[in-house]
Amino acid sequence: xxxxxxxxxxxxxxxxxxxxxxxxxxxxxxxxxxxxxxxxxxxxxxxxxxxxxxxxxxxxxxxxxxxxxxxxxxxxxxxxxxxxxxxxxxxxxxxxxxxxxxxxxxxxxxxxxxxxxxxxxxxxxxxxxxxxxxxxxxxxxx
Numbered sequence: 853x854x855x856x857x858x859x860x861x862x863x864x865x866x867x868x869x870x871x872x873x874x875x876x877x878x879x880x881x882x883x884x885x886x887x888x889x890x891x892x893x894x895x896x897x898x899x900x901x902x903x904x905x906x907x908x909x910x911x912x913x914x915x916x917x918x919x920x921x922x923x924x925x926x927x928x929x930x931x932x933x934x935x936x937x938x939x940x941x942x943x944x945x946x947x948x949x950x951x952x953x954x955x956x957x958x959x960x961x962x963x964x965x966x967x968x969x970x971x972x973x974x975x976x977x978x979x980x981x982x983x984x985x986x987x988x989x990x991x992x993x994x
Contacts, residue, residue, distance in 0.1 A: 913945055914985075915974075917958040921966040933966070938973045950978040957985035 915938070916924045923930045925941040946952055954974050958967045974982055 912953045912955055913942065913979075914955045914957060915942075915970045917956070917962045917966045917970060919959040919961040921963055923966070923970070933969075935969050935973055938969065939977060942973055942977055942979075946977075946979075950980065952979070953981040953983060954979045955983045955985050 914926055916927070918924075921933050923933050923938050923941075925938070925945050928941065928945075930937050930941055942954075956967065956970050956974075958970070971982065
């Protein structure tokens with residue numbers, strides 16, 4: 853008895869659907885990925901022996917000045933370090949509320965002119981609760 857052999861079918865993997873799945877996964881990862889950019893300035897605060905801690909920091913505005921003279925208001929770095937852009941950023945962040953406490957955190961190596969610009973901007977906008985941020989100095993040995 854002679855049996856007839858069936859012809860073998862060629863088994864192919866359909867790559868079109870596989871490529872579709874990989875493309876959809878790629879799109880998913882691209883859309884769900886978050887890119888963070890650090891917008892904080894590194895500041896080495898000057899030291900002071902006397903002072904008092906800030907009361908309510910939830911609604912406090914903070915001006916940070918780096919050693920290079922770059923300003924940031926509430927961790928938002930300003931594109932220009934001049935009086936007009938600082939006043940505009942303070943006005944925007946405070947929503948016109950000049951009774952909010954304002955803290956100036958200047959690097960110990962920053963120029964005095966940068967601190968004066970920050971104080972001038974606060975004074976021109978009418979802020980009356982101004983605080984300079986420092987770190988507590990280590991006690992000196994006798």
